[in-house]
Amino acid sequence: MDLVEKKIGEYCERYSTPEPELLKELDRQTHLRTLLPNMLSGHLQGAFLSMVSRMMAPARILEIGTFTGYAALCLAEGLTDDGILHTIEVNEEMEPIIQEFFNKSLLRNKLRLHIGDAKTIIPALNESFDIVFIDAAKLEYAQYYDLVFPFVTKGGYIIADNVLWSGKVTAEKHDKDTAAIHAFNQKVLNDARTESFILPLRDGLNIVRKISD
């Protein structure tokens, strides 16, 4: 769901650097070959993620929830020369399309795909991350956060997607997913080890900076 008014969104896309051909093609193939293509970050959010990555020049990035690899390709753009992006996807049916587009990317040597449950893979990665992008099961956001937090560098960022959940977080009654997202936002706000703000881009990004262990 896009929280920005359609015309404003189109204007922003039109006056931002155009989407690279590879990402355009991945968007098209995702629509042709998957059942829920709207899960893909898309041009504006992808451009934001790649801009953040370029600003930070991270050595290590972790994405939780690859889907077809769109956000992974965007985030990888700012990696240092020897930088690596790890991305975890539980649905093995996504592997062929992810690998196809990772192989077409000039950044392919920096991309590491892990097929499996993020909750078991995160502790086994044995890496420190400058940026973590949380974008998998909404009911599990708090678990991913707790699991990954010790591996985030001081001054590093956790960015969580869909934290406005189509605006449903503002409703009085919450369904299961909305309640989990709302609880996650509350948890982040109450975490004295961080500072954070919610950016109302697309479906909402909670941008969390780790200030202490």
Ligand SMILES: C[S@@+](CC[C@H](N)C(=O)[O-])C[C@H]1O[C@@H](n2cnc3c(N)ncnc32)[C@H](O)[C@@H]1O
């Ligand atoms: C919203 S999509 C990710 C979109 C992607 N980050 C992008 O921007 O293009 C969420 C993905 O998380 C995956 N997922 C759900 N639970 C997971 C888990 N426990 N571990 C790893 N991936 C998971 C789903 O299979 C789905 O492909």
